[in-house]
Amino acid sequence: METLINSLPDLPLFLSFFLTIYLSAHFLVFRNWCPKIRPEAASCLISIFHGTPAVFLATHALFTNPNRGFSSLNTKTEASVLDFSISYFIMDLIHYLIFSPSDILFIGHHLATLFVFVTCRYLVARGAYAVLMLLILAEVTSACQNAWTLANARRIDVQFAAKVYDFLSLPFYAFYSVVRGILGPYFVYQMGVFFISGVDGGIIPKWIWVSWLCVVVTAISVSILWVTNLWVQLYKERGAKLEKKST
Numbered sequence: 001m002e003t004l005i006n007s008l009p010d011l012p013l014f015l016s017f018f019l020t021i022y023l024s025a026h027f028l029v030f031r032n033w034c035p036k037i038r039p040e041a042a043s044c045l046i047s048i049f050h051g052t053p054a055v056f057l058a059t060h061a062l063f064t065n066p067n068r069g070f071s072s073l074n075t076k077t078e079a080s081v082l083d084f085s086i087s088y089f090i091m092d093l094i095h096y097l098i099f100s101p102s103d104i105l106f107i108g109h110h111l112a113t114l115f116v117f118v119t120c121r122y123l124v125a126r127g128a129y130a131v132l133m134l135l136i137l138a139e140v141t142s143a144c145q146n147a148w149t150l151a152n153a154r155r156i157d158v159q160f161a162a163k164v165y166d167f168l169s170l171p172f173y174a175f176y177s178v179v180r181g182i183l184g185p186y187f188v189y190q191m192g193v194f195f196i197s198g199v200d201g202g203i204i205p206k207w208i209w210v211s212w213l214c215v216v217v218t219a220i221s222v223s224i225l226w227v228t229n230l231w232v233q234l235y236k237e238r239g240a241k242l243e244k245k246s247t
Helices: 002-007 010-029 038-063 076-099 104-123 128-139 142-154 159-197 206-246
Strands: none
Touching: 010 038, 010 076, 038 076, 038 128, 038 142, 076 104, 076 128, 104 128, 104 206, 128 159, 128 206, 142 159, 159 206
8 A cells, every 4th residue: 555655646747748748649749630540640659758768767677676586576766667657558548448449459458468567566566577578578669660650550641651661561570570479478488487486485476477477478479460460461562562563
């Protein structure tokens, strides 16, 4: 309870930060965009303000904790980064509930992610090393992904956006595949080995770390499926262009 009370001032601050960016995206930054794609662009903008900063903040928090480990106590810096990300996911979840209530995949993803962050931050106050490492792996591709998403949204009616989309697709897919297909699963394997071995003596309740593993494995599996579909689509698009040139 003390942990929750001490952290409350951070949550309104971070939520206000993301809300301001989100509203600015709607009414200032993307005000001339088609209303159909403006909400997606606004979501991308708050993701840009969360993803890369979260990577640097989480990296700093981990490197300044000499006692970091899978079940170590969360430091104040680590807790602050968790609050930052919790605020972002709450804001983006609200966005999906308003503009894309049928997008069960993303809504489920955000709810599951919030479960992991909230239990780590407020319930057990431990395990930030594991959660923040996963956050780094999840968000290190976000800058490229958001640029690609924005370009994809306008590539039909803006030639420059189409060029950016074509330029980013291959390196983005490759980068994403390495992070989500190799680095992510490897870290989750290490995390699983640690908790299953019982080295921590049960400091973090079993139902919590099992839930964390289930959420992360599911998220990685969906990510791999998503990028695989993108590779297939890219192959078809490039094949169609080559066939068109040859005729």
